[in-house]
Amino acid sequence: MVNVIIYLKKEFKAEELVSFLLSEKLIATASIDENNISYQIHNDRLHKEVYSVITAKTKAVLLNNIIKVVEEKVGADVLINSTPIVGSNKIFDELVKDNTKKN
Template structure:
């Protein structure tokens, strides 16, 4: 099981992407953090980015399909990462297993 983090520019509709991923059973649940501010250095200049961040739960074997779905709906230039979920209780386990595609 994994948490998938998708960084969308504000011009993209995070809600529509979440609905699509849920209906395709690629994720079991998601939350959206709107107007998330992050910072990075570009040529020694501090740059501020404002994004909408989707954090979703899924099965690790569905990660490649999630990448394809985001690429299809949004495009190539979307930063996405995943982190393992190393421990869950029975309720959380059932939510992920029953609300995603069978593997």
């Protein structure tokens, strides 16, 4: 199991993407952090970006499908990463297994 983190630029509707991913059973749950501010240095200058950050729980085997769908819907320049869930209780395991596509 993994957490998938998707950084959407503010012009995209995070709620619509989450609804689609849930309806396709690609993710089990998701939370949206609106107006997340990210700072980066480019060419020695500070740049600020405002994102809607989606954090979704899913099976690791579904990650490539999620990346493909998200890139098709919002473009290939979207930032996506995942982090492993190294431990969880039975209720959490069942939530992810019961609400995502079967292998």
